[in-house]
Amino acid sequence: MNISDIKNHFTNWREWELNPIVIKELRQGVRSWTVTGMLLLFLVVLFIASLGFLVTESFDINPNMQLGGSMFSAFTVILAGASIFFIPLYTAVRVAAERQENNPDLLYVTTLSPARIIRGKFLCSAYIALLFFSACMPFMAFTNLLRGVDLPTVFFILAYLFLVVCAANMIAIFVACIPASRPFKVLFALGGFFASFWIVIPLVEISWELMRSGVGAMMSGRDFWIGVLTAAAIGLAATGLFFVLSVALVSPPSANRALPVRIYLTVIWLLGGLLNFGWVAQTGDAERMNIWTFSTFAVMMFALLVTISNSDQISQRVRRTIPAARVKRFFAFFFFNGAAGGLLWTGGILIATYFASQTVMLFLPTAAYPSILSMQGQIWFATTAAYAFAYALTALFIHRNFLSRRPPKLAGLLAVLLAAAWAIAPSVVLFFLNQLSWKSVEGLQLGNIFNVASLRDDDQRLYHLYFAFGWLLVMIVINAKWFFRQANNFRPPPVAPPVLK
């Protein structure tokens, strides 16, 4: 889209139309007994709860009565429960039904872009959440008249609960888009149901805490807004991540699925690092840098698995978008589809994170550096990362040489299985030798990625470090030929494609 396109878009604002998915889903939603039934049930529960409070508490009159607070607490539980359990589940079931493994809904083969489809699904779930929140709002606002809660608190809690529900909806859409069979999706749904408890309980606790403190009183404080904005930014970043992941999942295999995900993660990684650095600089507490360092580490471990599951073959369509200029092509290699470029990108981010953290520590010598990302912490980071790459490259090598006819996603699975097998194998052997004990589990088990964290003797971590880097080096050498072939093949095709008239 160039500037004139953008200009035309805004000039023709009268022709703007809502996302077709939103219209369809909302039409189905308002006709659906699931939504209307749940909404009616929700209203009945709210009504009965209000009536119950008003009737029972009316007999207990005291001068410092704060009936509003008690009612608001109950409403918060009802709203959080209904919206966190029902709306994401409803959204996920609808998307999963459309994304059936063998028979996806035809809307996925329209000219709607994958991003538009996911945005439509997300917006629709947000509208349904808004419907539930709108239904609850009068009840909650009413509690203000009964003392015990101020209006800013009511609206603040509603707003933050709404954002959490939206984030949960996005996660639900992502899970529903995963190309898994129906039993797996049912398992995911059950997992999501139980995970919802872990969201609802802290949510309610935070709401009660906010209610007790009174948001109105805290709003003038700078720390309050820093906390709120940080939480909102983290939530937004996570929601955005699940959005780009969902888009990648519904994109055709020939599309450059990796590009938006890697760009997004890189931007979030940079912004997160800067935000974290700002926080560290302000508080002088270098320990807070670990939030960024270890979050990056966790995300990159998942990214590594996905990366090695990429096909070596780059589609013609992606190939056509490879820049011809050498410098641009070099950077594109990191971000485009393909395992080789993905390995470089993941490795690059991890190395940069490691050194950036170290640099921050050096710039802030007054911070409690030695006790934070201590020597052992650094060794753990480097060793685990080296092991992860060694396993990934081993899996790639095995897949390429022995299972090349099988789909590339097997390489990711193989890496996990190898790591798991090697983690279990020593314990199984010790079990049969009748020598399995906590001490043996905490003893040195070279090659066991999990053993790095569970080692009793910190000094032995160095052995892990040497072993992991030695293994990684061997794997780099073994895979070097493949890697250079991939890098060499990463160039645009010579002929331009035909155009549909």
Next chain:
Amino acid sequence: MKVEVKNLRKEFGKTVAVDNISFSFDSGHVFGFVGPNGAGKTTTMRIISTIEEPTSGDVLLNGISVCEEPELARRAVGYVPDTLPAHADITVHEYLDFYARAYGLRGKKRTQAVEAIEEFTNVAGIREKHLKALSKGMKQRVSLGRALVYDPDVLVLDEPAAGLDPRARVELRELLMLLAERKKAILISSHILTELTEICNGVVIIERGKILETGTIEDVLKKSAPRRTVAIRLLDTQNAALLKELLQTPFVENARDVANEIHFELNGDESAACDILGGLIAKKFKVIEFRQTKANLEDIFMNVTKGGVQ
């Protein structure tokens, strides 16, 4: 619009659903896609419609690859699947309106397109009915309407006549002939071969993922059944004498009595048929019917396929 299927292959695990098939058809052509169950018809059609990715090979729509540029190719293809629309909580009009929106039709243009399609597929009277409440025939019409609402150049129909009553079938056939007149390139699979013979210009016969026969209907008929079968009916019951006479006549093979008629295979051209008829009349046989029975698609299908599935 030219549709070219090139060396298409699709594997599901160890099963080869489509094995290196190639064929092509153009605008204004109705191509029948025939084969036993499990032959690979639906898989091929789903690949053409960008729903499936082939293991190898490609389908080009005016040179646009469905593998490399599915989003572009999609604009040109309307797909009517064998499974009918079963969306809950949506009316016929809303369903068509959604697909019109999804294919980028806006404002008045969209309203007109949806109304025109509702008229064309004769669903205007049931536009406010819920999809789930429709009969199979009506759902089939809605499905066809959905595929046509954005006016694609290529139409891929997977078993559109399955389960339809005779009237609905005739109406569907008329709709398809109208669409062919509108220069759509149509690929249709069906097990009702007599109907395909009537509406198709070309045919692809496929079994176990491989093409057995392909070409225009005439070519395939000529190739698969080069000999004509002739049936003769006499006024009186002189069948035995006629049979004896025919066995001595040149160009006549395999003469037999079938349900009070004499059938034989004519190993010659139409003038040979004239000579035989003239000879019979000269010999005072009271011929009241002398007709050539052409082999139809069903005969060819039965001849070339073995009924194998994967």
